[in-house]
Amino acid sequence: MLAEIASNLSLGLSVAASPEGFLFLVIGAFLGMIVGLFPGFGPAAGIAVLIPMTFGLQPTIAIIMLAGIYYGSMYGGTITSILINTPGESATVASTIDGYPLAQKGRAGPALVMQAIASFFGGTVGVVLITALAPSLANFAASFGPSEYFLIIAVGLLMLTTMMGDNKFKGFISALIGFAVGTVGVDVMSGQQRFTFGSPELIGGVYFVAVAIGLFGIGELLHCVFKGQHRQPAKRLRISFRDKEFWPSKEDYYQSRWTFWRGSGIGFIAGVLPGSGATLGSIIGYSVEKKVAKDPEKFGKGEMRGLVAPEAANNAASAGAMVPLLSLGIPGSGATAVLLGAFLMWGLQPGPLLIVNDPEFVWGLIASMYLGNMILIAMSIFAIPLFVKFLDVPYVNVVPVIVLLCIIGAFAINASIIETWILVVSGLIGFAMKRYGYSPAATVLALVLGSMAEETFLQSYIISQGTMSLFWERxxxxxxxxxxxxxxxxxxxxxxxxxxxxxxxxxxxxx
Amino acid sequence: MKKWFAAGLLILSVGYTLYGLGTLTLVTSSGRPAAGFFPLLIGVLMMISCAVNLWGDWREELAQRRSGTLPPHQADPEAEAKADALGVDAHGIDGGMDYSRDVLIVFLYICGFVAIMKPVGAFLAMVLFMLAFLFTFNRAHVVSNLIYSVALPGFLYGLFKVLLNASLPTSPFGF
The missing domain is CATH 1.20.5 (Single alpha-helices involved in coiled-coils or other helix-helix interfaces)
Known part of the structure; x- marks a missing residue:
């Protein structure tokens, strides 16, 4: 077993550590840090917007770069949580609770270093667990039939929507919208056209990338404009790793020694469970840490454990979310749904057989995550002054970059102006969804999984001759x-x- | 606006279901589900949930009118709702005024950008979008706006057209 894992990892390293693989991994990690830095612009948006830039690459290298953006954003998102009390993305919301008070106490440097170490720890524990679990889960999943697949999709989507507090219903509606959009095009079973309104451009269905870029890219951008981010002056912050106060104390490490493990474990489980993901993982990580602490009153006032727990958790969760994606072909969050879309775009068929049919791809991706975490911890500590400088760029200058990348990227995919308009409309809908508490992530997840859900549901229905008994017989x-x-x-x-x-x-x- | 968005969704879901019923086959002659079966299921679920959702939003608005209080807008309702569900106060990201007019302007500029992309070419459309955007929201920096409006489109055009060999619309001038 161990020998097999070692040989698989060395195969993966030969792909990820190749000059091209390494270069694009560094680019992905760097872009991920920047994506994480800008509030309101999460990894799903980052990956969706940057998909068109990977056109000229080999599929494995492209996915390595996109995955780098995904987990890199977890590192970057915390910088703004700590320094300006604004989470770069939703998975770092919990990091503001103690991160910002630490900065106010004059301990921004130690907080940034500890978050980088916690992120590295959580990310690495997560990847070790992926290495051990993904092949076993893929083997186990090889015996799954349509009923199991349909139920996994349903459980994932329901979990994603029920964790939305008062907005459960809106989350459920968001998922239904995704399914409805997914039914546009030719029905694979009968060949009948559905909801195409006679347009030849819609026969192939609504292209997922345009919708994802619209919902996440333009939608989030309009929401940032709505909040007035484009009218705010740049935050001029200075931080230097040469300062004596930059480094954490021995006490910080000692007090957090178990927090690293707890946060990573909780985060990984949250990541593996479909629908929960890094945001929930980090929040549970924080809550548990506060519950088990002998001095919970210190939390929320600048307690290092309150920062380490969510940071280890959100990075472990982002790794954990790769397990169902790689072994079942089922994403658990918006960001992994966009990654799945990228897999499909590159002709990779996710599912239990992916690991058998494309071992270079799967193990290349896993090996790249080990390397990626090492690159990111180095970047997070030694390049913090550089990333902080990015916050000098006023948001008004960032808006055109995002718009241009979205529009040009969406058009470049199929040279289709209809798809570009679909992106624009999706952007407006994405903004309204975000504004009124709906879940664009659930929509994208349902859109990506729609055809699979329909196919497996109908197969289960036909096999059980309309009784649906297949759902409880196995x-x-x-x-x-x-x-x-x-x-x-x-x-x-x-x-x-x-x-x-x-x-x-x-x-x-x-x- | 919240309730109008919910109402719009309800209308769309009714339209989706009726159009599906009118144009798609539900069951084959052998009694198996056909192309319209799954859309009908989704459509019915959507109609019910959108109707309940609209009712909830309507009641919420009425309650707000009666109490005279407006809820603070949320920076990230999904993340905050998750945090609230677990008893964690996702503080520090609420509040502040909103800029609906700016959203409308940016959205119209984006529509204009897409509309002129084919006739004038991608490069010129990008330049015009940037000039319009920057001279609306960043008027004080004339020179840097002008440089930025040419440099960024130039870089992106070169990246997509030359390096990635993507197909972008060209102007009558050939770029």
């Missing part, structure tokens, strides 16, 4: 079906219980 299906029911029923039961409890309290107070 053991794995049964477990997934119970999970699915729990996700739907449990919140309803809890709400009803809470209501009756409140009503009882109201009556007793009244008496």
């Amino acid at each position: 053991p794995v299906s049964l477990v997934l079906f119970i999970v699915l029911l729990s996700i739907v029923v449990l919140p309803l039961v809890l709400t009803l219980l809470n209501r009756s409890k409140n009503a009882r309290e109201g009556v007793s107070n009244g008496a």
Whole structure:
């Protein structure tokens, strides 16, 4: 087993450490850091916008670069969380809680270094676990039938939407919108055209990249304009790693020694679970750390453990999210959905057989993540002054870069002006979704998985002759079906219980 | 606007379902599900959930009108909702005024950019978009705006057209 893993990793390293692979890994990591730096512009948007720039590359090199943007953004996103109390992306929201107070106490340097170390630790633990788990899960998943696949997709989407607090319903609607858009084009089973309105451009369906760039790229950009980011002056910050106060103290390391492990473990599990991802992982990581601490009152006031936990968790989660993507072909978040779209664009068929059919690709990607984390920790510590300088660029000058990349990139894919208009409309819808609490991530996830969901649902329906019994006849299906029911029923039961409890309290107070 | 967006979604979902019912086959002659089966399922679910959603948004607005309070706008509602669900206060990212007019201007500029891209070519369209955008929102820096408006499109045009060999619209002048 270990010998097999070692030989697979050496195969992967021969791809990732090749001059071309290494160069594009560094470029991806660097771009990821920058993507993470700009508030409101997350990894999904970064990957979507930069997909067209990978056209001239080999598929493996292209995906290595895009994956570098994905986990690189987790490193970059925290810099602004710590320095200006504005999370670069949603997975670093929890890092503001203690990160910013640390900076206010004059400990920005140690906070930045500790976040880099925690990110490296979480990311590396995550990749080690991917190395161990992805092949086993792929082997296990090889026995999955259509019912298991449909239920995994349903569980993933439901988890993504039910974790949206009061916005659950809007998350569910967002996913349905994705499914509806996914039905446009020729039906693969019957060959009948659906919702094409006679347009030849729509026969092939609505192209996912244009929608993803629109929802994430233009949508997020319009939301940043809405918040007035383009009217704010640049943040002039200076930080130097030559300062004595830049480095963390021995106490920082000692106090956080178990936090690294806890955060990484929690984050990885959150990442593997479909639908939860890095944002949830970092928030749970923070909550658990506060719960187990003997001095929880220190949290929120500049406690290093309160920064280390979410940072280790969000990086481990971003690695964990690769497990279902690589072994099942099912993404768990918006960013991994865009990555899946990129896989499909490059002709790679994600699923249990990917690891068998394209070992160079899978192991090249995994090996690149080991290297990527090493590059990123070096960048995060020694290039912090450089990345901080990027914050000098006023957002008003960043807007045209994003718009031009989105429009030119979307047009360049198929030289289609219709697709470019689809991008513009998706951008407006993405803005409204973000503004009113819907989930563009759920839409993209459902759009990417729509055809697979339909195919597996219909297969299950036909095999079970319309009774749908396939969903509870097979053991794995049964477990997934119970999970699915729990996700739907449990919140309803809890709400009803809470209501009756409140009503009882109201009556007793009244008496 | 929230309730109007919800109403728009409801109308679209009704349209989607009715159009699907009108144009697609639901079941084959052998009794198997056909091309319209899955869209119908999605359409019905969408209609129900969009109707409930609209009802909720409507009630929320009525409650706000009665109490006279407006909720703070959220920088990232999804992330904040997740944080709230777990009892973590995602502080520091709420509040502030909004810039709806600027959103409209930027969106119109983007539409204009796409509309003129074919007739005038990608390079000129990029330059014109940048000039319009920068001279609307960054008027004070005339010289840097002019340089930036030519340099960035030049770089991107070179990158996509020359390095990546992508197909971009060209102007009557050949670029």
